Amino acid sequence: MSVETTYPFDQQVITQLSQSLKEPDWLLADRLEALELATQLPLPKVEQTNISGWNFTNFKPYTEESPVQIDQLPDHVKSYLFDEKSGNLLVQKNSSVVFKQLADELAQKGIIFTDLTTASREHGDLVKKYLTQAVKKEEHRLAALNAALWTGGVFLYVPRNVEVEVPFQSLFWAAGENVGIHPHILIIADENSRVEFVANYVGDDLVSLNNSVIEVFVRQNAQVRVATINNMGKSAVEVIYRRALVDRDGKMEWIIGDLSEGRIISDNTSYLNGQGGTANVKAVALGVGKMRANITSNIHHFGTYTNSDIQARSVMKDEASSILNSITKIEKGASKSDGQQSGKVLMLNPKARGDANPILLIDENDVKAGHAASVGRIDPIQLYYLMSRGITKEQAEKLIIFGFLDQVISEIPSESLRQNIIHVIEGKFGA
């Protein structure tokens, strides 16, 4: 049974918008179909978190912005970007892409890096083939809403045998009363290619929604690393469904920093469809204030000789609470596969809450799998030890927290990214 839901946007609004952006007809048809689904489908099932009261639908559906220069971005926003002069970069403010840049030599190699709307006009066949094929609009109401309402977005296509050294960066900046954004990122790494992509989501305390999707197609023997850093404000509901489909010998790596302060559904799911595929997840979360997070890392092993590793760490301050789900599913036939996971939560204050759910679902005998999970509070004896050397309580807590996160952060291969994550976390501890 499903409940009819009504929204502050309708077929007419979506049709007008799509037409004004000169989107192809198939896309408008897709959007309208998704909108219809959104009114019928239930919310996703989220372990141990009741999301029925969360606001997914009350927001300003479209807030247009004019183009900007990078120098005009406020410092707290610009600080997420690195190598912004030479870099391949796309900035979206609210509903509009306000800046994009792709190095000439990369364009000449056949790389496509643009907003998704433009891509749908200029590379319609490619977009149509992949869009909403990893995160399907039929899955649940939130996926359908994103499919119906996305604006701006990113399309990244890396052709066969092309390897890119510098990461592609994107920044989704939401600002203003009741603003809601629906970013959609679509990445296709063709056979034997290699690419790295960073998505930053930044929002102020007035913003009410970030419902975003990332779809990644890792073709045979391709290597893709996607990093997301989320830092939305207190009032925002944030939904981020990331999904990778990994072909034979492909390698997918997720680096995830869930640092937003509102309510969060953060999901990364990788399907290891071909033989010899690999998926690694490094996820850190920091909760402050009344942050509520449900964070899931999910790996499905279908191919033989597939490998996965999930490393998730969550630190909860104040009254924050997080559920950390790590799911490793090894399907029948995925023999010689190896799935490892470790999820740990550290709580700093008596009112902070956390839970770690390690889930191993194994339908094949000839595999290796392992998990570690823990939930704990900061050890007062450790604090005492550090303080007995003159270190203040705040500083001692910080050392312990960064020590706890270090197993994940120190493994992040990009120095700039590592520094960004550390910088945002340090910011949450104030002066």
Place this chain on the structure above:
Amino acid sequence: MSVPKLTIKDLHVAVEGKEILKGVNLEVKGGEIHAIMGPNGTGKSTLASALMGHPKYEVTSGTVTLDDQDLLEMAVDERARAGLFLAMQYPSEISGVTNSDFLRSAINAKRGEGNEISLMKFIRELDKKMELLEMDESFATRYLNEGFSGGEKKRNEILQMLMLQPRIAILDEIDSGLDIDALKVVAKGVNSMRSPEFGCLIITHYQRLLNYIKPDFVHVFMQGRIVKSGGPELAERLEAEGYDWVKEELGIEDEAANPTA
């Protein structure tokens, strides 16, 4: 720098509601080395922990001053910055925090904002002290005490002392678990600190350590207080004859050697 003075007067301390220290009196001044010896479970570590401000130990009465400051009013980190150091019997392990990051944070906490030690100078100091203590340089980048052997932890406590240059140090069984070579190295570290600006209180079960660090005063600890004091010869007699003669002399009857065993 002034000559430090730690003054303990009639100190009573309880753990989980049970009184452990029952009136400790002691004064440790710069230039002096004091040794405390006593049977297991008589409260020696309790004294050390209470002085440092361990959260489990509750001072029920008495006073402690460092110079003229009320030590008991201070938070643990303030005590340390005032110049107190405790080499712990069982140091904590802290994962993910390297020894050198930890030491630099501690040094900078004492020096204060705007006066941080330069990285070059820090590394130079650290190299020097680690060499003195014959520690492999890998210990600088290892996580704090994690996976250290008992002896390595003790050596690391002394490294911290040398880096932080406290004014009064309490060494709680710094010699336990050390082989003779390590013992000599640790003693060398402590002796390198000796000066009128440094006072030291050594808690030990073994006279052996005191062959290498000559104490000025030796105190016998029983039933939660100092029951007898003397010079280095007292340590030798305790080593040779045990504690029975002290008990007899003082009419102590029921001092259990292992009250919790």
